[in-house]
Amino acid sequence: MEPRYPFVAVDVPEPEADEIAAALFELGASGVEQRDEQTLVRGARSGQVTLVASFEDHGEAEAAIAALGELEPPLAARLEEVVGDAWRDAWKEHFAPFALTPTITVVPPWVERAPEREGERLLLLEPGRAFGTGLHATTGLVAELLDEHAAELRGREILDVGTGSGILALVALLLGAERAVAIDNDDDVIEVVLENAARNGLEGRIEASAGVVEQVMRQFPWVVANIEARVLRPMAPELARVLAPGGWLILSGILESERDDLVARYTSLPGPLAHVATRPDPASGRGERAAGRGDAGGEGWVALLFRAPGGAAPASG
Numbered sequence: 001m002e003p004r005y006p007f008v009a010v011d012v013p014e015p016e017a018d019e020i021a022a023a024l025f026e027l028g029a030s031g032v033e034q035r036d037e038q039t040l041v042r043g044a045r046s047g048q049v050t051l052v053a054s055f056e057d058h059g060e061a062e063a064a065i066a067a068l069g070e071l072e073p074p075l076a077a078r079l080e081e082v083v084g085d086a087w088r089d090a091w092k093e094h095f096a097p098f099a100l101t102p103t104i105t106v107v108p109p110w111v112e113r114a115p116e117r118e119g120e121r122l123l124l125l126e127p128g129r130a131f132g133t134g135l136h137a138t139t140g141l142v143a144e145l146l147d148e149h150a151a152e153l154r155g156r157e158i159l160d161v162g163t164g165s166g167i168l169a170l171v172a173l174l175l176g177a178e179r180a181v182a183i184d185n186d187d188d189v190i191e192v193v194l195e196n197a198a199r200n201g202l203e204g205r206i207e208a209s210a211g212v213v214e215q216v217m218r219q220f221p222w223v224v225a226n227i228e229a230r231v232l233r234p235m236a237p238e239l240a241r242v243l244a245p246g247g248w249l250i251l252s253g254i255l256e257s258e259r260d261d262l263v264a265r266y267t268s269l270p271g272p273l274a275h276v277a278t279r280p281d282p283a284s285g286r287g288e289r290a291a292g293r294g295d296a297g298g299e300g301w302v303a304l305l306f307r308a309p310g311g312a313a314p315a316s317g
Contacts, residue, residue, distance in 0.1 A: 010077035027064040029053035101147035124199040141303035158222035166193030219244040228253040245310025252303040
């Protein structure tokens, strides 16, 4: 018989997703995936996300569903399962080439590629076990900011914190960065990063390793971190520490409602960092929002661009 893999799916309000995901881990989940309107697999209605938690056996999954039903208010979770191992590659059917920025097109390596248009750069990418197809708005927003600042990026070195598939480090290299250092606290994704670098002939210009920003002992003229606000907030002093004088910092994984708090946090650091721009999610249909202006529907994602005080950051070399 083919193996059957149980998982628990539950629709939750987006602001509560992190807390409920943590509860699922405490209930024995071996992994929790968050699906929303920006991800490959559509989630719940606007303003909600679907958490999909994997469990080792049906007993643990059913116990988790019962526990979620006892919360206040109760959550109506559902038990589902996949049969066999074909599901591991099923997502590839929906991953087609797409424009990540005005100048960079992401192409899965299993798709026959059309010739490059003038001024277009192709990025061959397979996320494998790592986050980062480029389809999620949090990734796209950072890539667009890098593209807009390609002149400042050219010839410099960039640190990608929480690199996932390596997509942002590779985008920076395609845009003219001299070298990239990519780190992630998940050992398993480093092989994915190096494989993607090799696919694009960039393996000689990227250094990828498992680790955290606290272990980085030098400064960079460019730093990007696409993680999430609850991690970026306590990480602020360390990200500022590894940013060279005059350097640029891009943060993403931030909801509109979290923007003001993150801006205040990073601009209050010793220095301080200057908030240069907020890039909203184009899919939200909103421009840069005015302070205090809310939205009745689901909120969008934003990326934040900061610059450190001091002279122009030196080119690497």
